Amino acid sequence: MFSDTQPAPLDLAGDASLADFRITDAVEIRALLKALMERSTLVNLCGADGSAYGTTLWNLDTHNRKVAFTVDMMAPTVQRLVESEEVTAVAYLDQIKIQFDVGSRLLVHGARTCVLQAAMPRELFRFQRRASFRVRTLERSAPTASFRHPQMPEIRMDLRVLDVSIGGCALFLPADLPMVEPGIQVRGVQMALEPDTQFPAQLNIAHVTAIHPQAKGVRLGCEFRGLDHEAQRSLQRYIDATQKRRRMLSLD
Structure with missing residues (x-):
């Protein structure tokens, strides 16, 4: 940013x-x-x-x-x-x-x-601070990134967002879906972090890493590209709100 x-x-x-x-x-x-x-x-x-x-x-x-x-x-x-x-x-x-x-x-x-x-x-x-502070998303809100596979457009993918920062996010790619290779740019992505936090985005797949054998999938490290001001503001509000919620949960 x-x-x-x-x-x-x-x-x-x-x-x-x-x-x-x-x-x-x-x-x-x-x-x-x-x-x-x-x-x-x-x-x-x-x-x-x-x-x-x-x-x-x-x-x-x-x-x-x-x-x-x-x-x-x-x-x-x-x-x-x-x-x-x-x-x-x-x-x-x-x-x-x-x-x-x-x-x-x-x-x-x-x-x-x-x-x-x-x-x-x-x-x-x-x-x-850009690309330095990430928040883990809350599972109950079921945050997702939806797009068509860049090399197989007939396949629609709805991937869970694991964490997010103002500069990018991490997605969980299940083992039963085709791989998305590092370096690929994915256009037409719809980010839905919460009902009131949704915006279009373009993602650059920066890296793919294994999580653990039981996870049955991999982690896609993604960078946001070309977010407009409204999307940045919406994302910033979500990060701040999620950070506060996690603090409250840790006090329970």
């Missing part, structure tokens, strides 16, 4: 497609920034000219609505970021990509340290 270390192109997708990722609640924004600071999480500051600088969030001043990042005043990139037209911060909390604008930048020199001070963001974006 989006590059790991670079900002997501917010101006390309349009406001509607970003609504599910945008956070404007001040309390939630402060909580996420506090987590970045307390964990000393690496934050990449990315300038409009392509410059980037790795730092950590050093201070969170909620009263004056200021944040401060640790910087090396001798680093040439730091001065370029101060003068840059736009600067965006990108960081990760577990598998969640955090992104926000860094405005009103000012270098503040102390006795032994130097920090880059900026305005506290009024909005922040949370994105699922």
Whole structure:
């Protein structure tokens, strides 16, 4: 969906497609920034000219609505970021990509340290990290991927979805169905993860692996190709909801 270390192109997708990722609640924004600071999480500051600088969030001043990042005043990139037209911060909390604008930048020199001070963001974006976090599907919802065999179109296949991420999925291919070889692209796939989570897709079969002898089938590792924004949003909601359900089940 989006590059790991670079900002997501917010101006390309349009406001509607970003609504599910945008956070404007001040309390939630402060909580996420506090987590970045307390964990000393690496934050990449990315300038409009392509410059980037790795730092950590050093201070969170909620009263004056200021944040401060640790910087090396001798680093040439730091001065370029101060003068840059736009600067965006990108960081990760577990598998969640955090992104926000860094405005009103000012270098503040102390006795032994130097920090880059900026305005506290009024909005922040949370994105699922691409192709890194997978959720196992819930069997009771019977999630399936339906398509015609790419080499034998007379055979319709309804394969169970074992797990899914924003970048792909794993399917179970029973031993009594013809093999789908790695490298093949499958078009006209209908993904039905839940009654309200269905979308068309194109799959690239990346690999085929055995599960165990008793399974009587193999696992197809698939990559999504060409998902539109609506499908991506629907898939993201499903991943988040399934993750929460599994957490609740583990507490039962």
